[in-house]
Amino acid sequence: MPLPSFDLKEPGTVQFTAERAFDGRHLTAFCLSLRDESNRAAYLTDPDAYMQRYALTAADRDLVRARDWTALLRRGAHLQAVLKLCATHGGNLFDIGAHNAGVSVTELLAACPRIVSAVPGKA
């Protein structure tokens, strides 16, 4: 993998802006509900029925079903919320990161830590 760049542009970074926070509010709320063990069980038993409880759009639900972590982040679900969804499906941070970076989890694990060097004032 190439080393990370020093900028905040996509696809390197999906900034969680205030607009995104607002647009993704229902997705974030849905994902955060999975902090509760009984909710995790209910969701896994019948994902579609469970998602009906939240004001998700059909497109939102498709992203969840597809476990399209990258599109969920772009849609405004907060990473820490998406992580609850990922954990509910037995995954972890590296699954999300690998999907974001377009590599396999094995590749990403091997690449970390991705050492770079720079300090402020000396770009």
Place this chain on the structure above:
Amino acid sequence: MPLPSFDLKEPGTVQFTAERAFDGRHLTAFCLSLRDESNRAAYLTDPDAYMQRYALTAADRDLVRARDWTALLRRGAHLQAVLKLCATHGGNLFDIGAHNAGVSVTELLAACPRIVSAVPGKA
């Protein structure tokens, strides 16, 4: 009824201090749960079972059963929370106020507004 005095002492005023807010936190939480209609129904169906859900002491539960509004305030339940409990039992602010003032609701209603006059700097 005598006119209200210009001080903040009990029994004229039961100040909701930070200490009271803390001591009464379970009572306040219990009362505020009654903002929800289904909770009100569950509580009215079986008050004791419902109260078990909250970390109320036996003494707390006795005050609730006795509808001792004044003691509940002293114990640190916030007035706005006690009001939910009172409303659930079909009461309103005047029930609490009359209990606090030691008069009947009819007396209190007749006495209001209890007109006094003073402005800052001219006690």
Place this chain on the structure above:
Amino acid sequence: MARIIGGLGISHTPSMGVEFDRAADNGAVATEWQPWFEGTRPARALLERLRPDHLVIVYNDHLNHFTLDAYPTFAIGVGNGFPQMDEGWGLRPLPELPGDHRWGIHLTEQLIERDFDLTVCQGLGVDHGIFSWLPYLLEPPWTVPITPIAVNMIREPLPRPQRLADLGLALRAAVEAHPSEERVLIVATGGMSHQISGARFGIANADLDKWFLQQLPAHLDDLLKIEVRELQRLGGTEASELALWYAMRAALGPQAGVEYSFSSFPKITGCGVLVMTEPEEAIR
């Protein structure tokens, strides 16, 4: 830039809302509420003439939305609508408050940049703090979007009076940084003298309310020196809510003038209304 055209200070109380609904059903206002109903007519006409594009409303919740698990000193609503909370007697026949999440985001950014430590609420319900008086002044369906800012008046310690004035000043700068030509009305709502518990229940210092309405337009600095406890001592514990009105006055320029001022005491809460305008919007 957007600009502040004026300010509205107004009381709220659950009974005011109950009476509005009852009057609508009965076609007549109860005798004790008649002065308040009549007293709000001129304010209603003024708002119609002022044609605001946005309302910033500084109010307080009464444990109807927030709980003591997490009670914010200052909370801002970011949303396109703010629903009514059920206060225990069911919902009133009113629509939700209209919002504009872009205004919410703008004000959040501006206020946090100015060191106001807001709690940002993407799901905010509102109680009689706004719903009780709004129907008297604006007829539903409401179309002017609102940004609600909730201030802690429930648990000690309350913010200092000066902090509320500082909030008003920051709101002015925040509005003026908005990239539009919108006309913004700053509203502050808090009950005037009242106390709804203890043996002082029903204390009615109508003179304090009148004095406050006289002082606020031109003597904010003097008012800021008065401790909230002193307002509580003279006007009842819930008279602390008068401090919210400071935010409205401070958001206006020093030359802003009074268009209308009125107060009455229907039963247990002082009910007053104050409309002020900036000089270039003066109607008087």
Place this chain on the structure above:
Amino acid sequence: MARIIGGLGISHTPSMGVEFDRAADNGAVATEWQPWFEGTRPARALLERLRPDHLVIVYNDHLNHFTLDAYPTFAIGVGNGFPQMDEGWGLRPLPELPGDHRWGIHLTEQLIERDFDLTVCQGLGVDHGIFSWLPYLLEPPWTVPITPIAVNMIREPLPRPQRLADLGLALRAAVEAHPSEERVLIVATGGMSHQISGARFGIANADLDKWFLQQLPAHLDDLLKIEVRELQRLGGTEASELALWYAMRAALGPQAGVEYSFSSFPKITGCGVLVMTEPEEAIR
């Protein structure tokens, strides 16, 4: 009066906690975490010598307790215990954090008097922001009470860096107003360089972390001029959490000195620790 004896800055990350539990089970620390484990030993010894009576911990939640329905810029915990939150993989075998509600009330009163617009939490759960590093430095059962202060590092806009330094200054005054002889340690915890999403996932600017640990003790004013976005650009989006460390440094006097400083980069988060003491508590 109570007084501040020193400060602790430290990273947090979920994997640090996971590794602590795994090492406890296996009786051995994994190779990549060995430097961090060893690196925390001197800090642990220093805390033992410093004998704090109270810890004020400035940290950040990661949507494990709060939600975006109401996200506070600054929240304070008032309680005698703060439970661990389940972050999705179940609870770790650790007791709750001990608290002292009287300290919580005291600090709340002092900070609101100084215009910090706290959200006051009587029911606060805490995540790896505190639970991940605490077992490395203090062995359970924990006995020293903690007052947690949660800072928004989750949603934009974040508080300004200067606001965090101001929080530190206010904490110093607040501690000194406490009517006791207690010895207070100010802790700030935020991950050092890391980014856990996007194609930059795993960015590891170990030199930035070392530079930061060198700068913080004596050059806070220079650090405050750096925009948080610049820290994010160089160290990853979550490097914003470094700004929390400013509160710790600002709470100490200008003459406070470094007792110990260490950093390593186990996998995806820079892990560092900095212990400082006031001159009269110097051990070095």
